[in-house]
Amino acid sequence: MNNRNFIIIVSIILFSLMSVGCIGSDSNAEGDVEQKVRDFLNAANEGDFQKAFMMAGGRDFSPEASIGTTRLLAPASIEVEMRNNGFVRGGIDNVEIIEVEVEETIAVATAQCTLLQFNAVGRQTGEIEKEIYFKLQRYGSGWIITRVSFDGPMFITQEEIDAVVIERTPIDTIAENAAVIFGLSVTMFVAGVYLNRKEKGSRSKQPSFNTANATPVQKEAVKKFIRIIPSKNNNVGKESSIDVWIKNFSNQPYSNVMIAAKISPTIAIMNPVLNFGTIQPGETVKRSWKIKPKVSGWNSIEETRVVFEYTGSKYISVIDDPVWVQTS
Secondary structure (H helix, E strand, O other): OOHHHHHHHHHHHHHHHHHHHHOOOOOOHHHHHHHHHHHHHHHHHOOOHHHHHHHOOOOOOOOOOEEOOEEOOOHHHHHHHHHHOOOOOOOEEEEEEEEEEEEOOEEEEEEEEEEEEEOOOOOEEEEEEEEEEEEEEEEOOEEEEEEEEOOOOOOOOHHHHHHOOOOOOHHHHHHHOHHHHHHHHHHHHHHHHHHHHHHHHHHOOOOOOOOOOOEEOOOHHHHOOEEEEEOOOOOOOOOEEEEEEEEOOOOOOEEEEEEEEEEOOOEEEOOOEEEEEEEOOOOEEEEEEEEEEOOOEEEEEEEEEEEEEEOOEEEEEEEOOOEEEEEO
16 A cells, blocks of 8 residues: 555544544534434335334334234334335335434334335325324434324424433543544554455455356245244344254265355354255254354345255256344
């Protein structure tokens, strides 16, 4: 790395730390609440219920968080309640935030949504207007949704305001120690260059998930031979595992069997590609992903990809049934 690039990077770090004191200002609380509501509705409309869940109690922030008449225990809670109240995936055509009220640590908002209507074969037949109501609570320098209602507006009580204790967040610590952190950041940058090179060397030892010249096969023909079982004890920042079992029910061996999965950004995985090698007829083989969850709540494993060779031909299958990992 030349000196010019080094100076540029250090300058960016310094500017960011000097600016951190501006983060978390209350000057636009209503705008922040409105954006949180829009982000939630956009995530639900796109079918990203994991993202919506993280904005609405998914961090175990509030044990009473709910949507409609359902406790917010998993992303599926949002999916079911939204669908039961006419909010289908891709059906929100427009969102207008028609009311926002902020009282210190509690906020309520009303969103008016234009919902597209479809018939049994998926053709649009019209549209309707429907309102959805939100209650939010201050969390550090931002907001988190604690209740979603389809029945009518919600109100703020003084008891709710008094009950909220805003905890210190990592941003507060950074702002108070910016000078010290700057010196450490330079040291960490230099160390990061070394660690990055070391990590690249380690990655080169990982098995390669090669799909070239593979023939796609339906997931139904493959998933009955595979079981994915997460550990029952998963804690934030602690290493745990997800076991993957494959049984060969045929009378011919499976060769060069590999499995890779798309992991949620909230899970760190140390060995994303599992190499099963050759699985003989009647044999059952287990491999395990070593994971380290980053946040509490529900995290998903999606798009499990399987590559294998059978009787001289190469095949690939994508199993898009989510596997949920609960983390405490």
